[in-house]
Amino acid sequence: MKALRFHAAKKLLVEDIDNPTEPAADEVVIENRFTGICGTDLHEYAYGPIFVPKEPHPFTGAHGPQVLGHEFGGVVRKVGREVKHVREGDRVSVQPFITPRGGDYYTDRGNFQLSDMMALAGLSWISGGMAEKALLKGYNVYAVPEELADEDAALVEPTAVAVYACDRGGVKQGDSVLVTGAGPIGLLTLLAARAAGAVQLFVSDPNSTRLKIAKSIIADLVTINPKEESVGDVVRAATEGGVGCDVALECVGNTQALQACVDAVRKRGIVVQVGLHPGEAPINWFNVVYKDIDLRGSWAYPGQIWPRVMRLIASGQIPARKVVTKIVSLDEVITEGFDALLDPAGKHLKILIDLNR
Structure with missing residues (x-):
């Protein structure tokens, strides 16, 4: 073969x-x-x-x-x-x-x-x-359910990564969510956050082409190019009370992206590290402590998540x-x-x- x-x-x-x-x-x-x-x-x-x-x-x-x-x-x-x-x-x-x-x-x-x-x-x-x-x-x-196309069956795995990341972040109805990285996992994470009930979505990526694709998939998404504007400033300006987002998910494995998440999330917010960093990634630990932030890792997914993810895709929610x-x-x-x-x-x-x- x-x-x-x-x-x-x-x-x-x-x-x-x-x-x-x-x-x-x-x-x-x-x-x-x-x-x-x-x-x-x-x-x-x-x-x-x-x-x-x-x-x-x-x-x-x-x-x-x-x-x-x-x-x-x-x-x-x-x-x-x-x-x-x-x-x-x-x-x-x-x-x-x-x-x-x-x-x-x-x-x-x-x-x-x-x-x-x-x-x-x-x-x-x-x-x-x-x-x-x-x-x-x-x-x-x-x-797979009858409603799931053959192409969809191959997308359950990356979607499971995204759904579990939102689980780890505790994304819930009404939340504001930032995702750094508009690659496949980042966009699936945005879709998973929307399916979990998030109503205000932000994505940061230095690639303008990917930002355009992201906007075409989620029309009300706020796109941010970190080379042109401060991620934290944009998020704070758009969120209630100017405090920042409830949950920030880092889907790149990039130091600057992680730092942006820590900056943009509100006090007592949650930052989830989804992307794999190639080495150590310094962050502002004063902000982590002062803002009372939860910083969590999200590694892959538990195997039992598969039927749930298939239902989310088959139903059209993701x-x-x-x-x-x-x-x-x-x-x-x-x-x-x-x-x-x-x-x-x-x-x-x-x-x-x-x-x-």
Whole structure:
């Protein structure tokens, strides 16, 4: 079968590899349909290996070369005898965490993303979404509602990141919310905040093209270019009493963006760090203390969130497909997908791979 595999930084190859093995009792084989290119995939391509194991993964044994892709969905083609919740022919969305079951403090409590043994399909597992087929654990796949299109099934994963970030921020009806970063996760976070009841939305990004796209998706969104105006000043001027927003979510992994969140949030507000910083990020700790701010991390999502996120997309409350700006084939994904997303001009947000093209 055809697959895109990571070999080293700047070395991705579309190759012919073996089809998945027959599934074990607790496994399934799916025919992949659509797969999203994530920022994590871009980082592996540009600077990796980062999450792709250099040595065999302690739980899965996986290591490079690695089939990429952890945002995907498809159709079940083979089912292990112990898997009862899906059948051959079911359309599914993939929750990509693969962890030991039993004996781990966090996985025993359903927090698979927090386990030190956590692996991820498309990064540290034998299979990934950027291939024609994938071998997965049964618990990785969720049958999708009829209202959910195949493209939507590949968008559940990034949308889950956004929904969980809003959960961590306690976003509620009537809130004012700032998101720094108008990339795919930032825009999905804005949509998730709106679905949670936020009525006043701000987004900050130095890329004017992305700000225009964001405005086209959410008409009443206040867009801010931090190169031209102070994020905090704009937010305070527009919020009740001039105090700042209730919740600020940093979706870039950028020091200036985090500093802007701390500045823009009101006293006793909440700042959620969603984007991954490459290193230490200094902030004004006097403001954190003086303003009585809650500063929280948001790492991925709990696996149990999948049905809820699918319902939010299927109902139209989170129109996730609006962040998709391009669909490419596997053969053209390196130049038309990865390189296009790394272009500093930033003309695209989310690019999907159509495995049937």
